Amino acid sequence: NAGVTQTPKFQVLKTGQSMTLQCAQDMNHNSMYWYRQDPGMGLRLIYYSASEGTTDKGEVPNGYNVSRLNKREFSLRLESAAPSQTSVYFCASSESVGGRGIDTQYFGPGTRLTVL
């Protein structure tokens, strides 16, 4: 039981390049989330998926797209990376449908992304 896994762990991009961050959970959870963590700002929600087949914008969605590929997997795509997207990205999941964050969220280990 691996919980929430994220790949890659580290990534360096040049401005304008694209990439996809992968996330998978093996807990049969219904809701999944993508956050970014910046120093002194806590975690900010980028996108979330309240159930398989649905996605919604969070607090800071600009410059990102997501895909809920199936119940297990939720990917985050940067189409044209910018230095402002340098951050640590966390994927999380929770059991309930609806994804409002009341039930416990389980986090992956994070992806550290640097955009030059």
Added chain:
Amino acid sequence: AQSVTQLDSQVPVFEEAPVELRCNYSSSVSVYLFWYVQYPNQGLQLLLKYLSGSTLVKGINGFEAEFNKSQTSFHLRKPSVHISDTAEYFCAVIIVGSARQLTFGSGTQLTVLP
């Protein structure tokens, strides 16, 4: 709107001393409150949460928090800290019945000194 303020960005404390990490939220309506902990180079994990009932909530690793509605606070306490408690601690809030998601505070880095 919901927001949460963690008043201290860094809290150094000696091993076996007590600690309090402060959290205040801004909302005039009912809220749910959470504390998450992030150990170095790891994701966050839930320490404890307040949904309803007793205002004193006990969590994992000996931590507890008290919900104070009049002061809109949810401070985290531990009577005696260990080196292994060194981590960043995040308070989070969500308004009851709101369609909005969880809002996290900016975090407090707790460093336990030998």
